[in-house]
Amino acid sequence: MAKKVTIYIEDRPYLVDEGQSILEAAKSCGFNIPNLCNWRDHKCSLASCRVCLVKVEGERRLIPSCAYPVRDGLRISISDSAAVSARRTSVELLLSNHYYNCQACRKNGHCELLEVAREVGARPELYVGSKTPTTLDEIAPGIVRDTSKCILCGKCIEACKESQGIGILGFENRGFQTIVGPVANKSFVNVPCIQCGQCTLVCPTGALMEHNDIPKLDKASQDHKTIIAFVAPAVRAAIGEEFGEKIGTNCTGKLAAALHRLGFYRCFDLNFGADLTIMEEATEFVKRLSQHSPKPMLTSCSPGWINYIEYNYPDLLPHLSTCKSPQQMMGAIIKSYYAEKKNIDRSQICVVSIVPCTAKKFERQRKEMKVDGIDDVDVVLTTRELGQLIRRSGIIWSRLPNEDFDHDLIGENTGAGVIFGVTGGVMEAAIRTAYHIITNQEMEPVNFVPVRGLEGIKEASLSIAGINLNIAVCSGMKNAKVLLDEIRSGNSKYDFIEVMGCPGGCINGGGQPYVFPVFLPNEDPDIWYTYREKRAKVLYEEDKGKPIRRSHLNPDIQKLYKDFLINPGSPISEKLLHTSYNFHREPYPEPTEKTTPITKK
Amino acid sequence: MINLRHEAVAIIIEICDRYKDEPSPLMLILADVQKEYGYIPLEVQEIISAKTGIPVSDIYGVVTFYNFFSLEPKGKYVIDVCMGTACYVKGGQNVLDKFCELLKIKQGQTTEDGMFSLDGIRCLGACGIAPAVSINGKVYPKVTLAQVPQIIKEYREMEK
Numbered sequence: 001m002a003k004k005v006t007i008y009i010e011d012r013p014y015l016v017d018e019g020q021s022i023l024e025a026a027k028s029c030g031f032n033i034p035n036l037c038n039w040r041d042h043k044c045s046l047a048s049c050r051v052c053l054v055k056v057e058g059e060r061r062l063i064p065s066c067a068y069p070v071r072d073g074l075r076i077s078i079s080d081s082a083a084v085s086a087r088r089t090s091v092e093l094l095l096s097n098h099y100y101n102c103q104a105c106r107k108n109g110h111c112e113l114l115e116v117a118r119e120v121g122a123r124p125e126l127y128v129g130s131k132t133p134t135t136l137d138e139i140a141p142g143i144v145r146d147t148s149k150c151i152l153c154g155k156c157i158e159a160c161k162e163s164q165g166i167g168i169l170g171f172e173n174r175g176f177q178t179i180v181g182p183v184a185n186k187s188f189v190n191v192p193c194i195q196c197g198q199c200t201l202v203c204p205t206g207a208l209m210e211h212n213d214i215p216k217l218d219k220a221s222q223d224h225k226t227i228i229a230f231v232a233p234a235v236r237a238a239i240g241e242e243f244g245e246k247i248g249t250n251c252t253g254k255l256a257a258a259l260h261r262l263g264f265y266r267c268f269d270l271n272f273g274a275d276l277t278i279m280e281e282a283t284e285f286v287k288r289l290s291q292h293s294p295k296p297m298l299t300s301c302s303p304g305w306i307n308y309i310e311y312n313y314p315d316l317l318p319h320l321s322t323c324k325s326p327q328q329m330m331g332a333i334i335k336s337y338y339a340e341k342k343n344i345d346r347s348q349i350c351v352v353s354i355v356p357c358t359a360k361k362f363e364r365q366r367k368e369m370k371v372d373g374i375d376d377v378d379v380v381l382t383t384r385e386l387g388q389l390i391r392r393s394g395i396i397w398s399r400l401p402n403e404d405f406d407h408d409l410i411g412e413n414t415g416a417g418v419i420f421g422v423t424g425g426v427m428e429a430a431i432r433t434a435y436h437i438i439t440n441q442e443m444e445p446v447n448f449v450p451v452r453g454l455e456g457i458k459e460a461s462l463s464i465a466g467i468n469l470n471i472a473v474c475s476g477m478k479n480a481k482v483l484l485d486e487i488r489s490g491n492s493k494y495d496f497i498e499v500m501g502c503p504g505g506c507i508n509g510g511g512q513p514y515v516f517p518v519f520l521p522n523e524d525p526d527i528w529y530t531y532r533e534k535r536a537k538v539l540y541e542e543d544k545g546k547p548i549r550r551s552h553l554n555p556d557i558q559k560l561y562k563d564f565l566i567n568p569g570s571p572i573s574e575k576l577l578h579t580s581y582n583f584h585r586e587p588y589p590e591p592t593e594k595t596t597p598i599t600k601k
Numbered sequence: 602m603i604n605l606r607h608e609a610v611a612i613i614i615e616i617c618d619r620y621k622d623e624p625s626p627l628m629l630i631l632a633d634v635q636k637e638y639g640y641i642p643l644e645v646q647e648i649i650s651a652k653t654g655i656p657v658s659d660i661y662g663v664v665t666f667y668n669f670f671s672l673e674p675k676g677k678y679v680i681d682v683c684m685g686t687a688c689y690v691k692g693g694q695n696v697l698d699k700f701c702e703l704l705k706i707k708q709g710q711t712t713e714d715g716m717f718s719l720d721g722i723r724c725l726g727a728c729g730i731a732p733a734v735s736i737n738g739k740v741y742p743k744v745t746l747a748q749v750p751q752i753i754k755e756y757r758e759m760e761k
Contacts, residue, residue, distance in 0.1 A: 157658075167656025173665045183661040184643060191657075588647060588657075 005072040010079060022065035022076060023052055027525060032518070033065050033078055034087055034119045036094075036112055036204050037153035046154045050090040051116060055080035062086050088120040096127035098205070099134065099148035106388070107206030110514045113151060132176055137597035140188035141211055141365055142195030142358035142510075145597070147179045150207035156180065156199035163503050165478030166308075168193045180207070183588075187597045192311035192587035194477065196304035196501045197358030197382075197510015210358045210511055214389060216379045220350035221263075228338075229259060229352040230268040230330050231405070234421030234506035235383045237538035238356065241513040242387030243397035247523060248534030250542060253402025258390050260403055264352070269405040271417030273330030274429070276560070277301060278416055278551035280577050281323045281426075282433040283568035285496055289467065294318045296472075296487065296494040299426050300579075301325045303363035304501025304510075308477050310585040313484050322578040324376075326420065327353045327360055328369050331376030332576040333410060337564045341409055352379045354386050356421070356509030359501060368579045382511025412556035415446075415543030422536040423475035423505035424451035424458060427498040431462070431471075432550045439465045446549050452540070454504050454532050457482065459494070471496045476503035507535035605644050612637060613645055617652040627655055627663060631670055640671045668722060676711040676718035678756050681735045685724030691731040692746075697721050699749040716760065717753075 002017035009029060016025040023033050035052035047067035054065045057075035062083055065076075077083060095117060102108050134148035154171070157180060161167040168182050168191055182191040200208045220227060240251040259267035281299065288297050300306060300321040309316060324332065331351045339346040353360065361380045363369065369376055381389065390397065405411055416432055419425030428448045435443035450460035451471070456479035459472045472494045474480050480499045486492040502508050508531075515531045517523065524530065543549060551557065565573050589595075616633045620626035630649055634641050641664050643657075650657040664670040682688075682697040697708060700719050704712050711718040727733045730742030734752070741752060 161656060167658050170656065170658025170662040171666075172662055183646070183657045588643070 005070060005074075007070050007073075008075040010077055011075070016070055018071070019069055022054060022056070022063070022068050022070055022074075025070045026054075026065065026076070026078065031078055034091075034116050035066060036116055036151065037066070037155060049094065049151065049153050051087055051094075051120070053083055053086045053090065054078050055083045084120075088122055091117050091120050091122040092126045094151045095122060095124065096129060097131050098151065099131075099146075100125070105149070105206045106209060106212060107149075107203075110516065110519065111206060112204035112516055112518060115518055132179065133599060133601050135179065135181060135185055135597050135599045137181075137187045138211065139595050139597060140193070140195060141361040143188055143193070143197055143200060144209050144211050145181060145188065146207055146209075147181065148207075148600075149205045150180050151205055152178060152180060153204060154180070155202040155204065156208055159198045159202045163476055163478065164194075164196065164198055165476070165481055166192075166194065169199060185597065185599070186591055187595050189595050190589055190591050192307075194304040194307035194311070194501060195359040195362045195510075196477075198502060200358065200510055201508075201512070201514060204516075210382045210384060211361055212385065213361065213379050213381055214385055217350075217352060217381070217389075220352075220378065225350035226344055226348055227264045227350045227352055228266045228268070228334055229262075229264045229354060230270045230273065230327075230334075231255060231259065231386075232270045232327070232353070232355040232357075232421065232506065233274065233418045233425075233539060234356040234509060234512070234535070235354055235386065236542070237421065237507055237535040238383055238512045239386060240397075241515075242384070242390075245397075247515070247520070247527060247531045248538055250538045252542065253404070254397065254400040256405045257400040257403040258395055258397070259354075259405075261395050261400075262389060262393055266406045266408055266411075268330070268411040269413045269417075270326055270330055270353070270355075271413030271420070272411050272554070272556060273326035273333070274417035274420040275414055275551035275554045275557050276329050276333065276577070277323055277326045277420075278426075278429045278433050279557060279561070279568045280329070280573060281321050282430045282437055282551075284321055284323060285430065286434055286437045287569065289495065296492055296497045297321055299430075299496075299498045301420065301426055302359070302499060302501040302506075303357065304359035305477070305480065305499045306581070307359060307362070308480065308501065309484070310582050311587050312481075313488065314583050314585065316484060316487055317581045317583055319487065320581060322580065324369065324577055324579045325360075325363065326417075327355060327380075328363065328376045328579070329577045331378075332371055333560070335371070335374060335376065336576055337560060338409055346374065350378045351376065352381065353377045354381050354383070356383050356506045356512045357502075358382060358510040360511075366579075368581065371576055383509075384511060384513055387513065407556070410556050410560065412554055413546075414551055414554050415546035415549035416551040417554075418539050418542045418546065421506040421539050423454065423500050424473045424498065425505065425539065426500075427451045427471060427473050427496070429551060430496070430498075433552045435464050436550065436552050438467065442550065451498075454536065456503065469496065470494045471498075473498045475500040475505050477501065479503075504532040504536070507539065508532050605648075609638075610648060613648050614652055617649060626653060627660065631660070631663060635670050638674075640674045642672060668720065673711060674715070676716050677760075678716060678736055679718045679720065681720050681722045681725070683723075683725045683727070683731070683733045683735070684721040685728065685731075687728035688725075688732040691743075693721075693732040695746060696732050696734065696744050696749060699746050700753075703750060703753055716756070 004015045005018045006013050014029040026033050033052045036049040047064040052065045053062040055077040056063045137145040157169045160169045236252040236255050240249045298319045300323050335346045364377045364380045416429035428451050431448050451473045457474045461470050470493050620629045646657050646660045684693050708721050725733050732744050734741040734744045
């Protein structure tokens with residue numbers, strides 16, 4: 001327990017924890033001092049936005065409340081007229097270098113800058129003058145960077161460096177010319193960016209966003225393509241947040257209902273694809289155990305993670321499972337087995353994948369993924385884009401009934417597939433099936449708890465039919481780096497490691513709805529620290545409630561193998577469901593005309 | 602990694618090793634590289650990053666923040682025209698413009714023959730002799746527009 005001290009806000013005493021910033025302490029007293037750059041872990045890295053200024057007795061100047069620790073007897077005024085006016089000026093100055101097109105900006109509705117401008121009563125375009133030259137980078141398939149909207153708060157830099165340990169983004173130049181971007185203001189494609197999208201989750205404005213692929217879907221619709229959509233597990237745990245549901249609400253039924261109302265030919269649950277991945281991956285794992293393959297085997301479901309290992313640890317690529325991700329497997333099956341059985345020309349199918357991920361937009365167009373020159377998946381939409389799609393179609397979320405995803409040849413799914421969306425889930429699902437492959441019996445109990453939880457690195461040991469296995473689960477590249485360095489130095493004791501690109505797994509993916517406390521008045525004040533857990537719980541609860549919880553018992557999967565794939569790892573499986581990796585990925589390729597972002601004066 | 606000779610890489614690595622026990626070695630490394638090569642291109646920053654574990658974006662941020670560091674090769678003679686308040690009031694901008702005109706380069710650039718680089722810098726600390734120009738450390742006081750061609754000529758002749 002931290003020591004308590006008494007502070008005074010507008011002369012009223014409050015008991016708060018010593019050492020907190022004024023901003024955090026004030027929050028615990030029921031005050032939200034307008035701010036932009038303050039965020040997680042009760043700290044503000046830069047105190048750069050200057051929006052949270054307050055008056056502190058005894059200080060000559062106004063104080064940025066985010067960077068000033070409270071002490072006993074501190075007297076603070078938030079409503080002091082000088083502070084009120086200074087906060088307003090700070091925001092007005094930020095706006096003076098901001099590109100106003102709020103109507104067209106996709107961040108509208110989730111823009112913290114616009115919200116704080118409203119809070120402080122900023123007068124629009126009060127200060128008019130020259131603006132910093134801007135850069136628009138729409139080249140990367142996953143993330144768009146538009147510096148004309150950037151307010152230099154540095155949150156994205158911290159997200160990239162602190163939570164992912166990568167450090168693609170940084171400040172460049174000095175003074176008025178300062179911008180945030182990858183080195184030398186390059187496009188994301190010319191630096192070793194993994195396109196995980198964690199930066200888009202913290203950006204308070206529209207400066208960093210996912211690439212908008214809704215127009216691609218519209219084009220397919222105009223071309224009268226047969227649109228087949230599927231939704232990843234983690235989407236159900238968060239899509240409701242786009243429509244005001246409490247964080248941690250299971251929206252599977254409404255999600256399926258919404259998709260049915262969007263006019264797609266079929267909408268499947270990607271859990272089916274996850275089950276298929278488990279069949280292939282668990283089989284591969286068991287096979288590798290009995291051979292002299294490099295140990296440990298690494299999972300390959302997360303495209304951000306694949307980017308990371310290709311850029312930074314190409315020597316460890318032989319450890320990576322050759323399985324495609326569930327998204328790609330699902331696409332490949334729809335365009336082969338499903339198209340064949342349903343007698344649809346596969347070139348007329350548009351496969352739409354709805355995922356919590358920006359890196360999947362990149363994965364979709366990898367050339368290693370193509371089967372006979374055709375992409376497995378045609379359009380990748382994030383959870384946020386799906387929210388936009390539903391809003392645009394006039395669907396009233398609160399009035400949606402609960403429906404089920406389509407079951408048509410494929411689509412049946414299990415609890416093992418659902419937990420793919422959270423760190424540890426792939427491992428747990430794989431163990432359930434690997435146990436069956438090795439022993440021909442079912443693992444009891446079905447839950448494998450040691451890999452659950454949101455810690456960065458988890459490890460466990462288990463014994464299956466006398467084979468001792470050491471496994472590890474990690475999420476976030478900062479944690480993956482620790483395990484990869486162990487492998488590189490030959491000190492890794494593990495047999496199997498699950499890696500997910502985003503901290504916490506897909507539930508916290510770069511394409512998930514924003515969690516900005518300012519827009520979530522009905523959530524607890526500590527929602528920043530609990531939302532991952534709440535979303536994860538949705539998936540574990542759904543797994544618990546499923547009649548079938550083991551991938552190999554999925555009847556549609558069994559039928560698929562019987563009628564088409566023969567068995568996991570068969571030549572046709574290899575062709576459709578497995579991939580290869582790029583051992584020579586240049587981290588800093590020379591920019592070409594096509595890969596140079598547009599810079600405007 | 603492009604266009605870097607093995608010897609150059611070895612020297613950069615040696616410079617990084619020089620400061621490996623420093624708590625924050627970046628500025629020291631960059632200063633030495635700048636002195637050794639006259640500039641710090643991206644490829645060199647990548648090597649420093651790989652060696653020190655500091656992200657390239659951080660290194661690039663520092664290099665582009667300080668005037669002392671340069672991404673482009675500097676000329677043999679670096680002309681620094683003072684743009685501090687006193688020099689500016691006394692016509693420093695005109696002097697800078699004159700240099701630009703005669704050398705046919707802009708501020709921050711280097712002549713094609715690699716002879717001159719031109720920079721506008723903040724206060725030289727010699728406000729009493731404004732406007733001041735410093736060339737490779739040699740300070741020219743109270744520079745008039747008429748003196749500018751003279752000064753350039755002086756160096757060109759030295760090179761003949």
